Amino acid sequence: MRAPEGSSHEARKRVLSGFRPTGPMHIGHLVGALENWIRLQETHDCFFAICDWHALTSEYADTSSIKDYVLDMALDWLAAGLDPEKCTIFVQSHVPEHAELHLLLSMIVPVTWLERVPTYKEQQQQISNRDLTNYGFLGYPVLQAADILIYRAELVPVGEDQLAHLELCREIARRFNSLYGPVFPEPQALTTRVPRVPGTDGRKMSKSYGNALNLGDPIEETRERVLRMVTDPARKTRQDPGNPDICPVYDLHKAFSDRTTIDLVNVECRRAGIGCIDCKTYLLKHLEPVLRPIQERRSRLARERDRVREILAEGARRARAEATRTMESVRAAMKMDTRLPG
Numbered sequence: 287m288r289a290p291e292g293s294s295h296e297a298r299k300r301v302l303s304g305f306r307p308t309g310p311m312h313i314g315h316l317v318g319a320l321e322n323w324i325r326l327q328e329t330h331d332c333f334f335a336i337c338d339w340h341a342l343t344s345e346y347a348d349t350s351s352i353k354d355y356v357l358d359m360a361l362d363w364l365a366a367g368l369d370p371e372k373c374t375i376f377v378q379s380h381v382p383e384h385a386e387l388h389l390l391l392s393m394i395v396p397v398t399w400l401e402r403v404p405t406y407k408e409q410q411q412q413i414s415n416r417d418l419t420n421y422g423f424l425g426y427p428v429l430q431a432a433d434i435l436i437y438r439a440e441l442v443p444v445g446e447d448q449l450a451h452l453e454l455c456r457e458i459a460r461r462f463n464s465l466y467g468p469v470f471p472e473p474q475a476l477t478t479r480v481p482r483v484p485g486t487d488g489r490k491m492s493k494s495y496g497n498a499l500n501l502g503d504p505i506e507e508t509r510e511r512v513l514r515m516v517t518d519p520a521r522k523t524r525q526d527p528g529n530p531d532i533c534p535v536y537d538l539h540k541a542f543s544d545r546t547t548i549d550l551v552n553v554e555c556r557r558a559g560i561g562c563i564d565c566k567t568y569l570l571k572h573l574e575p576v577l578r579p580i581q582e583r584r585s586r587l588a589r590e591r592d593r594v595r596e597i598l599a600e601g602a603r604r605a606r607a608e609a610t611r612t613m614e615s616v617r618a619a620m621k622m623d624t625r626l627p628g
């Protein structure tokens with residue numbers, strides 16, 4: 287059971303993290319984030335947000351799938367092992383205080399701070415099939431700062447590509463505290479080394495490339511896709527030696543297989559001692575036992591969608607209690623608590 291208020295649970299450092307519900311979760315998310323979250327929920331006071339408002343910053347023109355992705359994301363998280371008794375799982379828009387804090391912070395953030403965030407220009411250039419000149423996209427890091435600061439989170443698990451956003455969040459916290467007095471702790475990055483998990487075509491695993499192995503895909507489909515994965519192109523025949531260092535299948539071995547298998551592949555690939563189908567079969571021997579229990583739990587949970595909605599409602603209740611407390615301090619610090627006498 288979740289520890290009662292005032293117990294030692296309260297002394298645990300608070301962690302905030304989240305994902306945008308823009309598509310199914312895949313094995314890259316499992317290795318890159320979820321496995322870390324599952325460990326953190328044992329030792330930290332964790333808040334995990336399904337950031338549906340963030341999804342809007344790029345998906346505003348077609349919102350038809352966001353609602354389904356929200357529930358799917360909750361299913362994936364629970365199936366992977368997040369335990370609502372040990373952590374708080376909620377949907378961002380169920381806690382409207384995020385929007386209020388976003389608005390207040392947007393008053394104190396210079397536009398130049400946002401324009402210099404590296405991902406702002408990069409993504410505008412890379413994502414050519416959407417118009418990302420909207421105000422919400424520019425303000426994305428301010429909403430993200432609000433998501434973190436509203437829980438007074440001390441730690442934020444981040445990948446290298448998110449460090450600039452977190453630094454901006456720290457800058458925003460400092461600016462708020464210097465203008466109105468100390469309210470927010472400056473959150474620290476919690477970086478963990480995660481193995482590279484490429485997609486089936488060797489590029490970064492991503493739903494937009496169609497190369498992802500999703501947690502919710504049937505095992506048979508995953509098996510077929512792994513067997514068709516690209517390998518070292520130098521191995522045209524079974525007799526050609528290969529180089530595992532440039533093969534995406536080897537990267538997946540490093541993420542999922544045991545040491546003995548990794549070492550065996552490393553040696554036998556180079557001297558054509560094994561073929562690529564053998565190699566992929568070894569990988570599946572290690573990948574399937576990870577995915578099968580997730581899928582079984584996922585199918586069970588998918589039949590109990592009301593229970594999942596209850597978990598999200600309870601998560602929102604807990605999150606909202608924290609967010610309300612922070613907003614009282616924020617309004618008081620800003621002298622905007624005009625509903626109070628005095």
Ligand code: SF4
Pocket residue numbers: 517518521528529530533534535536551555556560561562563565566
């Ligand atoms: S044997 Fe394995 S590591 Fe070597 S090229 Fe084939 S799939 Fe890649």
